[in-house]
Amino acid sequence: MATADDHRTYSIRQLCREFGATARALRFYEDKGLLTPARKGQTRVYGSRDRARLKLILRGRRIGFTLQEIQDMLDLYDRNDGNAHQMAVSLRRHRAQIEALKQQREDLDGAIEMAEAACAAMEERLTNIRPDLLPGAEEYASVLRARIDHDHDHHIDHVGAHPARHPFKARA
Numbered sequence: 001m002a003t004a005d006d007h008r009t010y011s012i013r014q015l016c017r018e019f020g021a022t023a024r025a026l027r028f029y030e031d032k033g034l035l036t037p038a039r040k041g042q043t044r045v046y047g048s049r050d051r052a053r054l055k056l057i058l059r060g061r062r063i064g065f066t067l068q069e070i071q072d073m074l075d076l077y078d079r080n081d082g083n084a085h086q087m088a089v090s091l092r093r094h095r096a097q098i099e100a101l102k103q104q105r106e107d108l109d110g111a112i113e114m115a116e117a118a119c120a121a122m123e124e125r126l127t128n129i130r131p132d133l134l135p136g137a138e139e140y141a142s143v144l145r146a147r148i149d150h151d152h153d154h155h156i157d158h159v160g161a162h163p164a165r166h167p168f169k170a171r172a
Contacts, residue, residue: 010046063097
């Protein structure tokens with residue numbers, strides 16, 4: 001039985017705002033046959049089916065499925081079986097994608113550890129041979145120079161070696 005939402009229509013702007021997608025992305029999905037909006041002149045009119053498909057497309061892309069994989073799963077939609085076949089196939093693909101993503105995470109963690117170890121070794125070596133080349137060394141040197149200059153100027157002012165530097169001291 002059709003509900004009021006089944007007959008609701010959406011503009012491209014409404015769907016873009018709701019899902020944080022761009023109009024270009026929606027037109028691209030239309031070109032690929034993933035969305036099939038009706039037309040009123042030059043205006044695209046999206047129905048509840050397109051809205052539901054867009055939601056699945058965006059979720060699939062975020063999970064890492066290709067557009068072809070998403071298309072294959074969407075094409076299995078069949079209201080007559082309660083979408084059981086589509087869900088069974090999608091469930092298997094989602095489980096496989098979870099394993100692939102976990103492997104990617106392990107690979108990334110390993111790569112990060114390796115890069116961190118390399119950075120630590122290079123920083124240690126540079127500390128011993130050329131600390132001036134370490135990241136942040138230039139900023140540190142600048143701060144240190146300013147502090148030394150300030151301390152030097154402050155010391156000289158108190159000793160009286162440069163009375164002209166203090167505008168409030170009386171000149172003799």
